[in-house]
Amino acid sequence: MPKSIAQEENMAHVSAERGKATRQRLLDAAVALVPEVGWSAVTTRMVAERAGVAPGVVHYHFASVTDLLAAAGLGFTAVLLDQVAAELCARQEIGEGVDWLLGELSRYSGTDPASLLVVEMFLAATRLPDLRERLGEQVGRFRSAVASWLAGRGYEGDADAAAAMLAAAVDGIMLHRALDPGLNPAALSTPLRAMFGAGSGTGLGTGAGAESGTGLGTEASTGSCPGSGTGPNTETSPGSGTGLGAGGGTRRKGAM
Numbered sequence: 306m307p308k309s310i311a312q313e314e315n316m317a318h319v320s321a322e323r324g325k326a327t328r329q330r331l332l333d334a335a336v337a338l339v340p341e342v343g344w345s346a347v348t349t350r351m352v353a354e355r356a357g358v359a360p361g362v363v364h365y366h367f368a369s370v371t372d373l374l375a376a377a378g379l380g381f382t383a384v385l386l387d388q389v390a391a392e393l394c395a396r397q398e399i400g401e402g403v404d405w406l407l408g409e410l411s412r413y414s415g416t417d418p419a420s421l422l423v424v425e426m427f428l429a430a431t432r433l434p435d436l437r438e439r440l441g442e443q444v445g446r447f448r449s450a451v452a453s454w455l456a457g458r459g460y461e462g463d464a465d466a467a468a469a470m471l472a473a474a475v476d477g478i479m480l481h482r483a484l485d486p487g488l489n490p491a492a493l494s495t496p497l498r499a500m501f502g503a504g505s506g507t508g509l510g511t512g513a514g515a516e517s518g519t520g521l522g523t524e525a526s527t528g529s530c531p532g533s534g535t536g537p538n539t540e541t542s543p544g545s546g547t548g549l550g551a552g553g554g555t556r557r558k559g560a561m
Contacts, residue, residue: 328366330356335377340421344374344429375436378426382443385419390450399458399501403471403494410475410490415483424480448472460501467501 334355338347349370353360367373389409396402413420430437451468460467474497482488 324366327356327358327362330358331363331366331373332377332380335373336381336422337418339374339378339425340418344425347374371433374429375433375439378422378429379436379439379443381419381422382426382440385423386443386447390447390454393451394454396454397458399455399460400498402454402458403498403501404491406471406475407478407490407494407497410478410482413479413482414486415479415481420479420483424483427476444472455501462502470500471497 331352334352335347338351338355342351347370349360349363352370352373353363356362363370363373367376389406392409393402393406396405426436426440430440448465448468451471452464455467456464478488478490478493482490
């Protein structure tokens with residue numbers, strides 16, 4: 306008996322949903338494997354085994370393993386950067402934001418899966434022009450969001466330069482954490498605050514900016530804080546974005 310149009314449409318919908326689910330399993334598998342074995346060591350068979358599919362399915366959804374890894378990694382960093390930007394933009398004072406950011410960094414050891422994935426992506430981006438461009442766009446959007454937040458909180462210097470410095474400081478701290486597990490990001494609060502003229506304690510700007518010496522005040526506008534990581538042609542991040550785990554987690558074989 307011929308299928309009705311409704312039945313055919315339903316079957317097509319079910320097939321599409323299955324395809325999305327399979328693609329997501331491949332992305333999840335790639336995100337998990339990169340920290341474990343390294344970007345260049347991930348193979349089609351490894352991804353297929355982790356995702357529970359036949360090897361041919363990987364190349365049905367992605368032209369190459371490199372394309373899969375790039376899509377998975379960019380999806381992860383898009384959500385991670387957006388989450389950090391949103392949380393930072395919720396802080397009403399610069400000093401408070403710096404303290405929150407350093408506290409958040411304390412959750413990551415530098416050898417945890419999330420940190421290793423980001424490091425591997427940065428290294429791969431030096432060899433893959435398309436990945437470098439797209440990751441650079443994500444970082445650029447993140448820095449723009451931070452610059453808007455700084456300007457909205459009364460920062461009187463070059464907000465774009467300050468945002469770039471803050472983003473670079475985050476990257477540097479995580480790299481040093483991998484080599485020096487005893488490095489406590491929270492202990493860096495005073496010098497980092499000083500770079501932004503935000504004093505040395507918490508709870509800044511309870512009075513007028515001129516009186517407190519911070520130039521912040523309580524009447525500073527909240528500023529616009531656009532999204533950072535997401536953009537055109539960015540895959541939905543596997544899992545929650547930061548779901549790889551922070552602070553501990555599994556380490557890549559051979560990592561410190």
